[in-house]
Amino acid sequence: MNQHANQKPDYEREMRRAGVRITRPRKIILQILGDTDDHPDAMEIFQRASAIDSSISLSTVYRTMKLLEGMGAIHRHAFDGGRARFEQASGEHHDHLIDIDTGDVIEFHSTKIEALQEEIARELGYDIMHHRLELYCRKRRKG
Amino acid sequence: MNQHANQKPDYEREMRRAGVRITRPRKIILQILGDTDDHPDAMEIFQRASAIDSSISLSTVYRTMKLLEGMGAIHRHAFDGGRARFEQASGEHHDHLIDIDTGDVIEFHSTKIEALQEEIARELGYDIMHHRLELYCRKRRKG
DNA sequence: TTCTTAATGCAAACGATTTGCAATTGCATT
DNA sequence: AATGCAATTGCAAATCGTTTGCATTAAGAA
Ligand SMILES: [Mn+2]
Ligand SMILES: [Mn+2]
Ligand SMILES: [Zn+2]
Ligand SMILES: [Zn+2]
Numbered sequence: 167m168n169q170h171a172n173q174k175p176d177y178e179r180e181m182r183r184a185g186v187r188i189t190r191p192r193k194i195i196l197q198i199l200g201d202t203d204d205h206p207d208a209m210e211i212f213q214r215a216s217a218i219d220s221s222i223s224l225s226t227v228y229r230t231m232k233l234l235e236g237m238g239a240i241h242r243h244a245f246d247g248g249r250a251r252f253e254q255a256s257g258e259h260h261d262h263l264i265d266i267d268t269g270d271v272i273e274f275h276s277t278k279i280e281a282l283q284e285e286i287a288r289e290l291g292y293d294i295m296h297h298r299l300e301l302y303c304r305k306r307r308k309g
Numbered sequence: 310m311n312q313h314a315n316q317k318p319d320y321e322r323e324m325r326r327a328g329v330r331i332t333r334p335r336k337i338i339l340q341i342l343g344d345t346d347d348h349p350d351a352m353e354i355f356q357r358a359s360a361i362d363s364s365i366s367l368s369t370v371y372r373t374m375k376l377l378e379g380m381g382a383i384h385r386h387a388f389d390g391g392r393a394r395f396e397q398a399s400g401e402h403h404d405h406l407i408d409i410d411t412g413d414v415i416e417f418h419s420t421k422i423e424a425l426q427e428e429i430a431r432e433l434g435y436d437i438m439h440h441r442l443e444l445y446c447r448k449r450r451k452g
Numbered sequence: 453t454t455c456t457t458a459a460t461g462c463a464a465a466c467g468a469t470t471t472g473c474a475a476t477t478g479c480a481t482t
Numbered sequence: 483a484a485t486g487c488a489a490t491t492g493c494a495a496a497t498c499g500t501t502t503g504c505a506t507t508a509a510g511a512a
Contacts, residue, residue, distance in 0.1 A: 187478050187489060208469080223492045228469060244387065246441075249468065263430060266438060274429050282422050283444055290406060290415055292446035299442045301426055303435035330458060330509050351500080366461045371500060392499060 177239050184237065191226045192233075194218050199240060199254045205262075205271050207249035245271075245300060261299040320382050329376065334369045337361050342383060342397045348405075348414050350392035388414075388443060404442035 177196055178188050198206075198214045206214070212227045231252055234240040243251045245264055251271075259280075260273040279299065287294045320339055321331050341349075341357045349357070355370045374395055377383040386394045388407055394414075402423075406415040422442065430437045 185489095189478070189490065191491075221492080225470080225493075226491060229490085232470095244389070246387070263433060263435060265435070272433055272435075274433070276425055276429060279422050279425050282419055282425075283442075286417050286419060287406060287444055287446050288449070290417070290446075291449050292406060292408070292415075292444070293449050294444050294446050295409060297442070297444045299426075299440070301430055301435070301437050301440045303430050303433075303437050306431070306434050306436050328458095332459060332509070334460075364461080368462075368501080369460060372459080375501095 177234070177237070180237065180239075186233065190219060191215070191222045192230055194222065195227060195230045196234075199234075199252070202254075205243060205245075205251040205253045207251045209249065211252070246302060261301075263301040263303055265305065266302050267304060320377070320380070323380065323382075327380065333362060334358070334365045335373055335376075337365065338370060338373045339377075342377075342395070345397075348386060348388075348394040348396045350394045352392065354395070389445060404444075406444040406446055408448065409445050410447060 178193070181188055181192070194215050195211060197218075198211055208224065208227050208231060211231070212222070212224045215222045215227060231240065231242070235242050235252075239255055240252050241255050243253070243262070245251060245262070246266075258275065260275045261279075263272040263274060264270070265272070283294060283297060321336070324331055324335070337358050338354060340361075341354055351367065351370050351374060354374070355365070355367045358365045358370065374383065374385070378385050378395075382398055383395050384398050386396070386405070388394060388405070389409075401418065403416040403418045404422075406417060407413070408415070426437060426440060
């Protein structure tokens with residue numbers, strides 16, 4: 167989620183600094199990612215981008231996602247099912263609850279769980295580089 | 310893990326009861342899954358099976374994995390990277406720590422984390438159907 | 453042993469993602 | 483503003499893991 171009224175990171179500046187060109191497709195994709203609250207997949211991003219500039223190709227979407235991921239600007243998620251889904255990396259770490267009926271994604275964060283994970287890894291002699299916690303759920307039935 | 314000196318579930322009996330035929334390929338794959346401690350992917354299972362009966366096909370491995378998954382006899386994991394990995398479903402629930410350098414998988418279980426997950430889902434109005442907790446780690450450097 | 457039908461091997465199809473390549477374009481340079 | 487060149491693009495073809503159609507084989511009930 168990125169509408170947390172927090173600072174919008176200036177990726178264009180960062181890209182320029184990295185010697186990466188600011189192209190029309192990249193501007194559009196960046197804008198799409200910045201404007202959304204959800205976790206769209208490449209095809210969804212492609213469609214939203216096509217609405218703005220119909221000449222954009224799916225390949226470019228994929229290439230741009232990879233570029234942005236490498237820059238740390240976005241996170242890639244491999245939730246159950248087909249395609250990878252993306253989200254802007256601004257904001258703090260969080261994990262995801264996925265509604266398996268609607269596909270909705272709800273974000274949450276548990277300091278306690280994060281600490282327990284660290285503890286477990288440490289006891290096993292490891293450092294966590296990254297982790298993934300996904301809760302696949304159904305809306306609770308009344309009563 | 311299944312070598313926990315616990316009862317070896319009799320899937321052949323269960324399959325017979327379900328009206329599913331006990332074929333030579335299925336016997337072999339079941340034996341492979343029962344004998345291993347790790348989380349092999351379809352290709353690895355195919356290779357181990359081929360060593361026993363070279364006529365087995367990869368398609369049959371995939372079909373059998375799907376059948377066994379449907380029976381609840383195995384779990385399918387989609388760890389980072391290419392192929393799905395499988396493990397016999399005997400034993401209690403556990404989550405995984407993946408050594409990103411070696412690919413090794415270490416199993417762990419945290420009653421506390423499990424409880425916290427439940428609590429989080431409940432507060433959001435959901436019931437957890439299944440979940441996924443994976444810690445991608447590196448061996449801790451000395452000192 | 454016979455018979456019916458589920459299960460198999462094979463090759464082709466699949467869906468998501470990546471890649472080779474020729475054409476385009478950002479942008480640093482005049 | 484015009485130039486030059488490497489980075490980026492669109493397109494089509496390739497890749498990878500997995501699934502599927504179909505003719506053939508083989509469980510296992512009778
Ligand atoms: Mn998120
Ligand atoms: Mn396991
Ligand atoms: Zn987390
Ligand atoms: Zn768990």
